[in-house]
Amino acid sequence: MSIKLTILGCHSATPRENAHPTAQYLEIKSRNFLIDCGEGTQTLLRRHQISFSKIKHIFISHLHGDHFFGLIGLIATFGLYNREHDLHIYGPKGLKEIILLQLKHSKSWTNYKLFFHELESRESELIYEDKKVEVHTLPLDHRIYTNGFLFKEKKGERKLNMEAVGSYPEIEVCDFHNLKKGKDFRSADGETTISNNELTFPPKKALSYAFCSDTAYKPELVPLLQGVDLLYHESTFLEDKKELASITKHTTAKDAANIASQANVSHLILGHFSNRYKDLDAFISEAQTIYKNCSLAETGKIFEIKS
Amino acid sequence: MSIKLTILGCHSATPRENAHPTAQYLEIKSRNFLIDCGEGTQTLLRRHQISFSKIKHIFISHLHGDHFFGLIGLIATFGLYNREHDLHIYGPKGLKEIILLQLKHSKSWTNYKLFFHELESRESELIYEDKKVEVHTLPLDHRIYTNGFLFKEKKGERKLNMEAVGSYPEIEVCDFHNLKKGKDFRSADGETTISNNELTFPPKKALSYAFCSDTAYKPELVPLLQGVDLLYHESTFLEDKKELASITKHTTAKDAANIASQANVSHLILGHFSNRYKDLDAFISEAQTIYKNCSLAETGKIFEIKS
Numbered sequence: 001m002s003i004k005l006t007i008l009g010c011h012s013a014t015p016r017e018n019a020h021p022t023a024q025y026l027e028i029k030s031r032n033f034l035i036d037c038g039e040g041t042q043t044l045l046r047r048h049q050i051s052f053s054k055i056k057h058i059f060i061s062h063l064h065g066d067h068f069f070g071l072i073g074l075i076a077t078f079g080l081y082n083r084e085h086d087l088h089i090y091g092p093k094g095l096k097e098i099i100l101l102q103l104k105h106s107k108s109w110t111n112y113k114l115f116f117h118e119l120e121s122r123e124s125e126l127i128y129e130d131k132k133v134e135v136h137t138l139p140l141d142h143r144i145y146t147n148g149f150l151f152k153e154k155k156g157e158r159k160l161n162m163e164a165v166g167s168y169p170e171i172e173v174c175d176f177h178n179l180k181k182g183k184d185f186r187s188a189d190g191e192t193t194i195s196n197n198e199l200t201f202p203p204k205k206a207l208s209y210a211f212c213s214d215t216a217y218k219p220e221l222v223p224l225l226q227g228v229d230l231l232y233h234e235s236t237f238l239e240d241k242k243e244l245a246s247i248t249k250h251t252t253a254k255d256a257a258n259i260a261s262q263a264n265v266s267h268l269i270l271g272h273f274s275n276r277y278k279d280l281d282a283f284i285s286e287a288q289t290i291y292k293n294c295s296l297a298e299t300g301k302i303f304e305i306k307s
Numbered sequence: 308m309s310i311k312l313t314i315l316g317c318h319s320a321t322p323r324e325n326a327h328p329t330a331q332y333l334e335i336k337s338r339n340f341l342i343d344c345g346e347g348t349q350t351l352l353r354r355h356q357i358s359f360s361k362i363k364h365i366f367i368s369h370l371h372g373d374h375f376f377g378l379i380g381l382i383a384t385f386g387l388y389n390r391e392h393d394l395h396i397y398g399p400k401g402l403k404e405i406i407l408l409q410l411k412h413s414k415s416w417t418n419y420k421l422f423f424h425e426l427e428s429r430e431s432e433l434i435y436e437d438k439k440v441e442v443h444t445l446p447l448d449h450r451i452y453t454n455g456f457l458f459k460e461k462k463g464e465r466k467l468n469m470e471a472v473g474s475y476p477e478i479e480v481c482d483f484h485n486l487k488k489g490k491d492f493r494s495a496d497g498e499t500t501i502s503n504n505e506l507t508f509p510p511k512k513a514l515s516y517a518f519c520s521d522t523a524y525k526p527e528l529v530p531l532l533q534g535v536d537l538l539y540h541e542s543t544f545l546e547d548k549k550e551l552a553s554i555t556k557h558t559t560a561k562d563a564a565n566i567a568s569q570a571n572v573s574h575l576i577l578g579h580f581s582n583r584y585k586d587l588d589a590f591i592s593e594a595q596t597i598y599k600n601c602s603l604a605e606t607g608k609i610f611e612i613k614s
Contacts (some may be wrong), residue, residue, distance in 0.1 A: 014384040015350050039380045040347055043322050063412040065383040073346045076372040077321040094412040101408060105370040105401040107451050144414050303391075 001153055001204045008044040010271035010297035012236050013066055015039045019275055019298055021066035022213055025050050029132040030152055034058045035211050040111050041070035042077055060091030062146035072102050079110040086113040090127050092145050093118040124224055138224055140215035140247045148212035156203035158182055164199050204305035213272045217255035222257040225263035229305050233259055234272035238286050253283040257290035271297030308460055308511045309613040310335050311595035313350040317578035317604035319543050320373055322346045326582055327606055328373035329520055332357050335458055336439040341365045342518050348377035349384055367398030379409050386417040393420040397434050397450050400425040432529055445531055447522035449556045455519035465489055471506050474490035512614035518581050524562040532570035536612050540566055542577035545593050560590040564597035578604030
């Protein structure tokens with residue numbers, strides 16, 4: 001089990017030469033997800049040699065420009081490259097209208113199929129599921145309707161202990177399926193029972209990644225984030241701008257650390273920095289007064305976790 | 308009289324690290340115009356230290372993404388910086404709807420006034436005029452409704468020849484206005500007439516800049532471009548892709564040179580290069596078989612003409 005997260009952009013508000021708005025690329029169980037898509041994202045994808053064609057699902061947190069102004073350009077570029085794969089877009093209601101209006105006026109309808117999964121619930125909901133991965137929304141508290149996203153590997157099957165299995169001639173290949181599912185072995189005549197624990201190893205831990213941007217400090221997120229392996233939480237401001245954070249519905253580094261600490265996450269990534277701060281190390285210093293295991297997001301930085 | 312043109316982006320289709328879609332910044336008679344606004348334009352404006360607040364008029368040629376996907380981001384950024392000046396946007400019908408829809412969904416209405424001047428005429432028309440400058444559309448032939456723009460300095464007043472004027476005591480200060488306008492001097496009693504040519508110098512030549520992107524080869528433009536001092540004409544392709552140029556309604560370097568030659572322009576700038584070409588010097592070589600005085604557009608390159 002492994003999760004690989006590439007930070008493309010991690011600053012707030014307006015794009016600058018070396019401060020790109022939010023975009024992340026997540027690899028989880030061979031799925032490739034793009035999370036938010038600020039202006040310039042397609043150029044950053046190229047810079048980090050991320051194949052456009054691998055992206056089949058894009059998750060947009062909210063309709064502030066620094067989180068989605070790059071989406072229409074990416075969709076158009078996919079079209080120019082004769083993409084054939086379907087593209088699924090998950091984001092707030094309104095996004096479909098915005099994209100389709102621009103495609104209509106440019107007469108640039110895509111050859112590939114574009115599916116919009118528009119969100120409007122204020123409760124956490126399952127929005128994507130396949131055999132190996134689930135994605136849930138994390139309702140955030142921002143100036144407009146906003147969701148974070150929780151990406152979870154599904155628990156894998158138990159692994160056969162072939163040495164132990166081999167010592168019981170009555171166990172046949174057709175029994176393996178049930179053993180992997182965690183069931184005890186029972187012989188056909190019902191006379192022999194062998195505990196599953198004796199025959200299998202537990203599966204590797206299913207990993208999870210939570211993306212929370214943008215939001216005011218919201219302790220109600222803690223139960224949803226409990227035990228997450230990797231948490232990206234916005235920290236637009238430091239405590240010196242706590243009032244501004246409150247007015248604009250953003251979080252300070254200290255409060256992001258509070259969330260990470262209360263939710264017992266394994267690692268915290270801070271991001272969505274206001275351009276007013278030149279010394280980003282101050283974000284780490286402030287967060288570490290509460291929670292030690294944290295890092296700064298940075299363009300091109302890769303966070304990889306394995307179990 | 309002087310015109311200063313800064314090339315921000317000059318490539319076609321998708322933005323890349325070192326190949327930016329169309330955007331230009333024109334300074335003419337202390338007016339500051341932005342022409343087209345591909346994704347990433349605001350970052351390029353910063354790179355070239357062009358003040359956001361000076362831009363009061365934006366001209367958008369057409370609604371293909373590589374010419375306007377950066378506009379919504381620029382409008383949003385102006386808002387974040389508490390712009391107060393009005394902003395006028397000239398572009399095809401549909402642009403207003405696209406911009407307003409995004410501002411609505413992001414709840415990011417601007418504090419400054421936004422005026423849309425939507426275009427739909429297929430004939431050249433005067434779309435901007437003040438005391439010193441005029442802007443006319445140049446109807447182009449592309450896959451969707453597209454205009455180029457002709458920016459013209461207005462002819463200035465004649466300059467008084469003070470030595471000559473001083474030699475006629477009957478000429479008073481209140482006569483200067485008429486002399487500058489080119490009228491002959493006539494004394495109040497009607498007895499004395501002095502030719503204007505004797506009393507004034509001609510005004511400096513009024514300069515003009517024409518922007519033509521994107522378009523198929525369109526000889527009908529020639530009369531509209533006659534004698535222009537500086538012409539930017541798209542040359543997406545070389546002659547090796549003449550058929551593709553025809554299908555996609557673009558122009559080859561050779562045909563751009565044909566337009567420049569037939570219209571007797573003083574200088575031609577080639578741009579809107581397809582990313583398939585790595586050696587852009589080939590565009591100059593091809594164009595110069597027809598028309599010598601030409602240059603390649605290039606990010607950051609400045610073209611300045613004076614009279």
